[in-house]
Amino acid sequence: MNLPNHKELKSKERMAIPAQEMPVQDAKVRRDNMSEVALGYTQEQAQLEAMRCLQCKTAPCVAGCPVQIDIPGFIGAIANGDNKAAIDILKQNSLLPAVCGRVCPQETQCQAPCTVGKSLKDVNKAVSVGRLERFVADWERDNNMVTSPEVKKETGKKVAIVGSGPASITVAADVRRQGHSVTMFEAFHKTGGVMVYGIPEFRLPKKIVQMEIDSLEAMGVEVKTNFVVGRTRKLLDFMEKDGFDAIFVGTGAGLPRFMNIEGENLVGVFSANEYLTRTNLMKAYDKKNSHTPIFNSRKVAVFGGGNVAMDAARTAVRLGADEVHLIYRRTEVEMPARVEEGHHAKEEGVIFHLLENAKRILGDENGCVKAIECLRYKLGEPDDSGRRRPVVVEGSEFIIDLDTVIVAIGNDSNPLIKQTTPDLETNKWGNIIADENCKTSIDGIYAGGDIVLGAATVILAMGQGRAAAKAINDYLNIL
Amino acid sequence: MNKIIQKIQLSEEVFKIMVEAQLISEECLAGQFILLQVDENGERIPLTIVDSDKEKGTIDLIFQAVGKTTHLLAELNVGDEILNLVGPLGTPTHIEKLGTVVCVGGGIGVAPAYPIAKAMKAAGNKLIVIIGARNKDLIILEEEMKEIADELIICTDDGSYGQKTLVTGPLKELCEKDNKPDLVVAIGPPIMMKFCAETTRPYEVSTVVSLNTIMIDGTGMCGGCRVTVGDKVKFVCVDGPEFDGHLVDFDNMMQRLKTYKKHEDKAHEQCHLDMKIKSKQNRNEPA
Numbered sequence: 001m002n003l004p005n006h007k008e009l010k011s012k013e014r015m016a017i018p019a020q021e022m023p024v025q026d027a028k029v030r031r032d033n034m035s036e037v038a039l040g041y042t043q044e045q046a047q048l049e050a051m052r053c054l055q056c057k058t059a060p061c062v063a064g065c066p067v068q069i070d071i072p073g074f075i076g077a078i079a080n081g082d083n084k085a086a087i088d089i090l091k092q093n094s095l096l097p098a099v100c101g102r103v104c105p106q107e108t109q110c111q112a113p114c115t116v117g118k119s120l121k122d123v124n125k126a127v128s129v130g131r132l133e134r135f136v137a138d139w140e141r142d143n144n145m146v147t148s149p150e151v152k153k154e155t156g157k158k159v160a161i162v163g164s165g166p167a168s169i170t171v172a173a174d175v176r177r178q179g180h181s182v183t184m185f186e187a188f189h190k191t192g193g194v195m196v197y198g199i200p201e202f203r204l205p206k207k208i209v210q211m212e213i214d215s216l217e218a219m220g221v222e223v224k225t226n227f228v229v230g231r232t233r234k235l236l237d238f239m240e241k242d243g244f245d246a247i248f249v250g251t252g253a254g255l256p257r258f259m260n261i262e263g264e265n266l267v268g269v270f271s272a273n274e275y276l277t278r279t280n281l282m283k284a285y286d287k288k289n290s291h292t293p294i295f296n297s298r299k300v301a302v303f304g305g306g307n308v309a310m311d312a313a314r315t316a317v318r319l320g321a322d323e324v325h326l327i328y329r330r331t332e333v334e335m336p337a338r339v340e341e342g343h344h345a346k347e348e349g350v351i352f353h354l355l356e357n358a359k360r361i362l363g364d365e366n367g368c369v370k371a372i373e374c375l376r377y378k379l380g381e382p383d384d385s386g387r388r389r390p391v392v393v394e395g396s397e398f399i400i401d402l403d404t405v406i407v408a409i410g411n412d413s414n415p416l417i418k419q420t421t422p423d424l425e426t427n428k429w430g431n432i433i434a435d436e437n438c439k440t441s442i443d444g445i446y447a448g449g450d451i452v453l454g455a456a457t458v459i460l461a462m463g464q465g466r467a468a469a470k471a472i473n474d475y476l477n478i479l
Numbered sequence: 480m481n482k483i484i485q486k487i488q489l490s491e492e493v494f495k496i497m498v499e500a501q502l503i504s505e506e507c508l509a510g511q512f513i514l515l516q517v518d519e520n521g522e523r524i525p526l527t528i529v530d531s532d533k534e535k536g537t538i539d540l541i542f543q544a545v546g547k548t549t550h551l552l553a554e555l556n557v558g559d560e561i562l563n564l565v566g567p568l569g570t571p572t573h574i575e576k577l578g579t580v581v582c583v584g585g586g587i588g589v590a591p592a593y594p595i596a597k598a599m600k601a602a603g604n605k606l607i608v609i610i611g612a613r614n615k616d617l618i619i620l621e622e623e624m625k626e627i628a629d630e631l632i633i634c635t636d637d638g639s640y641g642q643k644t645l646v647t648g649p650l651k652e653l654c655e656k657d658n659k660p661d662l663v664v665a666i667g668p669p670i671m672m673k674f675c676a677e678t679t680r681p682y683e684v685s686t687v688v689s690l691n692t693i694m695i696d697g698t699g700m701c702g703g704c705r706v707t708v709g710d711k712v713k714f715v716c717v718d719g720p721e722f723d724g725h726l727v728d729f730d731n732m733m734q735r736l737k738t739y740k741k742h743e744d745k746a747h748e749q750c751h752l753d754m755k756i757k758s759k760q761n762r763n764e765p766a
Contacts, residue, residue: 187698189516189523189563197700226565228698232502254700258712265707265731267738274701282522282695291522291547292695293742367734414699415717 003044006051006079015116019125020049027347031317034201034285037344038102038134046135050079052116053127060113061129066463069093071110071129078132084145086136094133095170096462098141098208101134103199103307104459105338124339141211148218152179157476160185160244162229162417165193166458167250167449169212170465171472175248176219178473183244184216185227190281193252194450195458197281198273200311202318203341206280230420239444245479246444246472249432250465253411253450259303263361264407268295268369272304272312272408279315297404299323301372302350303358304408305335310342312406313350324350325400329357329377329390355379355390359397361405371401411455429454438468446472481515481561484537489619492544493587494553495529501536503528503566509598510572510689510721512591513538514697516563517551524548525694525716527591528567541590541619547746568697569720572687576603578661581653582628583609583646583675585667589620591689592666599664600627607660608632609649611667615640646671647678654682662687665724669733676724686724690715693738706732 004013023039024030030037041049053075061071070089077086090097104110110129111117117126140146157180161168164186176182190196192209217223229235229251238244256271258264275294278284282292300316302309305328316324326345328335331354335342346352355377362371376396379388413430425433425441431454432447434440440447448464450456485497503513512527524546530539544553555561572595580599584592589610600606608628612618613636625631632649633641642649646667653660663686665675672688679686692704697716704715707728713719 187565188696189565197696226563227502228565228568231567231698232506232565254696254698256700256702258702260712265705265712265728265735267734271702274695274703277695277701283520286520289520291520291746293522293739293746295738296741366737367731416698419717 003047004051006047009051011054014052014054015119017048017052019052020045020128020131022128022131024344027344027349030202031348034318036205037202040138041131041135046078046132047081049128050075050132053079054115056115060115061110061127064110064113065093066109066459067093067466069110069133074136075127075129075132078136083136083139086132087140087145090133090136094462095173095465096166096212096458097133098137099166099195099204099212100459100462101130101132101137102204102208103457104130105457106130107339109459141208146211146215148215149173149177151177151219154181155179155476157181157246157479158183158244159472159476160238160242160247161250162235162247163187163193163250163252163449163451164191164213164223165195165250165252165449165461167461167465167468168193168248169216170462171248171250171446171448171469172216172221173219174466174469175472176216176221178476180473180476181222182220183222183224185229186223186225187228188281189225191223191225193250197277198308198311200276200280200315202314203311228416230416235417235421235424235445236442246446246475248438248468248472249417249440249445249447249451250449250461251414251417251451253455254414255412255430256407257410257412258407259358259409261358261360263363263369266361266363266369266405267367268297268403269361269405269407270295272302272308272406273411275312275406276308276315279319285315285319294319295404297321299325299402300404300406301325301327301358301400301402302406302408303327304410305330305337306408306410307337307341308410309408310337310345310350312408314345314348316404316406317348317350321404323402325353325402326350327353327356327358327372327374329355330387331355331379334387357390358405362399369403369405371399372405373397373399411450413451413454417451436467437471438464439471444475481564483555483557483559483561486555486557489541490616493541493617493619494544495539495541496552496555497537497539498561498564499536500538500564500566503564504531504533504536504538507531507538507567508571509574509594510591511567511569512697512720513540513564513566514568514694515552515561515565517548517555518562521551521562522548523563523695523697525568525691525697527594527689527691529590529593530597541587543587545747546743547749550747565697568716570718572598572664572721574598574602578604579607579658580604581607581609581650581660581663583611583650583663583665583667583671584620584624585611585646585665585671586613586617587619588667588671588689589618589624591691592664593620593623595664595666595689596624597627604661605629607653609634609646610641611635611646611671613637645674647674650675650678654679654684660684663724664689669729669736672724672727673729676727676729680725687721688724688727689720690722690727690732691720692732692736706735
């Protein structure tokens with residue numbers, strides 16, 4: 001394929017290049033496997049897509065990025081065919097480009113204000129920043145070009161990182177670079193937090209997450225799994241007994257919310273956390289080898305409209321359910337899930353029930369789920385979040401027969417650290433209170449990610465990780 | 480890490496192992512448990528910490544080989560390591576001097592009852608222990624309990640040892656006395672705990688039960704362990720494992736425990752088949 005010459009292209013010609021679709025696994029095929037759905041751009045596609053970028057001086061995309069990646073910079077490098085330069089630019093700001101390129105909600109962040117998308121009056125025609133980010137990160141990995149960041153001379157200062165999700169990984173890398181000793185503690189037997197137990201293989205291959213952890217270990221970060229901070233060791237004991245000079249708490253939002261409706265403790269009702277942890281972390285989909293069982297479902301309802309709900313629904317499809325119903329009380333416009341996830345779910349046969357919500361779950365004589373009773377809704381006035389409030393249509397009850405319910409309506413903050421560290425201030429939802437530098441009410445203890453923000457995204461967790469690492473490094477320098 | 484340094488077979492299916500776990504031994508209190516995974520493909524299962532020794536850095540675990548994971552665990556020997564082991568988890572037992580405390584242990588439930596009984600005794604309570612089992616061979620920790628209890632009552636279903644009665648028999652007698660117990664701690668199969676709670680209810684004797692439900696992470700993350708207590712949903716791993724026995728919805732809990740029954744039965748059967756093949760191979764016989 002003859003690519004146009006990037007340097008000679010005029011804006012009009014750039015705009016005329018069609019938006020490059022990323023190849024994906026066929027929907028019928030992928031229903032039966034756990035492999036990644038999106039297959040990634042080819043070199044030509046990536047360059048063509050990169051040439052669509054107008055290199056705006058104002059770079060509205062950068063303002064839309066929670067970690068202010070030099071987006072025109074790295075895209076320009078791809079357009080020039082210089083992938084190495086592109087990944088170097090990306091890595092100045094993002095520690096997890098292969099992850100963020102896959103799971104960031106780009107359409108509401110960097111791609112939302114993109115001039116190309118605006119000019120074409122379609123956000124879906126914005127330059128695909130995320131796909132390009134993914135492309136160069138994969139290119140670097142596939143070509144064994146990943147290099148370990150330089151670590152400064154040992155300072156003798158010790159930092160404990162609690163949790164091993166995106167916020168913690170970011171802090172670990174940024175603090176270790178300055179020569180401080182870093183130990184990362186994870187409660188599970190595998191590291192990666194939500195990227196390993198929550199986000200499915202078909203959206204984020206686990207080997208990519210593992211490489212990020214490997215690269216931390218190559219920098220000299222010590223990783224301790226099977227360690228529940230608060231139980232195996234109290235948070236304050238890290239400083240008082242173990243000689244840590246600073247702590248970062250990135251334990252995530254790990255306490256599943258339920259609907260508090262009748263029938264939620266019936267056999268066959270699961271939190272999305274449980275359903276996904278069984279399949280992702282414990283590999284229950286590998287029925288031949290994994291000892292962890294997964295419920296054998298024929299007809300499934302998933303409650304919720306976020307990315308986790310989509311992950312659960314699409315997992316149920318792959319585990320062999322005949323019918324998967326997604327029940328969401330607003331419309332698709334208000335759905336918090338990424339458009340692409342909703343689109344993929346529908347392609348895979350997930351049945352969307354919009355403006356409907358479960359009223360109760362009905363059980364049989366053995367206490368197993370046999371149906372749900374739903375109500376229809378209509379949209380009323382906007383609520384505090386600016387979204388139109390769903391209002392019940394009285395008398396609209398109807399029944400859907402099924403055997404499994406997965407509740408995916410969000411998480412509250414995990415209470416373990418709070419319960420075992422009474423001096424650590426939390427808000428009424430149990431989130432740790434931290435300032436803009438992620439500093440908590442206790443000197444030397446910092447917190448970030450979902451335990452501070454409530455359930456959010458990988459990129460926001462990473463953004464907080466960067467801020468926290470900077471604050472920790474500053475704190476250690478004057479200590 | 481997590482090396483097995485002692486292994487004792489207590490009965491045909493019940494084993495006691497002492498495992499190296501320095502940090503857990505330092506932090507654990509009565510009533511807490513651990514989660515373990517035997518191998519890479521293994522399931523995570525909870526087991527109560529029966530005893531611990533800070534100086535040696537060890538914890539004792541007792542388990543009955545009833546499922547795939549416990550069978551695999553039973554196959555490990557002294558010197559072998561348990562791949563993953565995490566803890567101590569759960570809220571420790573509230574230990575207080577109350578007067579007379581009755582600890583009821585049914586079957587393998589005697590194991591988790593032991594550290595609580597020990598701590599209750601150490602707090603200055605009069606300790607009465609009731610041990611129940613199907614038959615004499617399945618009685619465990621008799622000597623250990625005898626050492627700490629002011630009174631030890633043993634019952635078997637078939638009368639092969641001690642009284643021929645269910646644990647609820649002597650429990651009822653104790654409740655009927657003028658100086659009825661100040662607290663009953665009942666640990667064993669769900670059905671036993673349910674009937675212990677029903678036995679003490681009319682006498683208004685506070686009854687604590689320790690629940691062993693399906694769990695994955697043990698930190699509140701999955702919610703698989705949830706039970707109904709009173710009108711509230713509680714997580715056994717973080718809110719428990721101990722609850723007011725008079726408020727627990729045992730019927731719902733027993734149903735939930737059967738969630739993966741089909742799968743478990745199949746795995747168990749396969750496990751026995753595999754073991755048969757293995758023992759035949761060991762004897763150089765055709766499988």
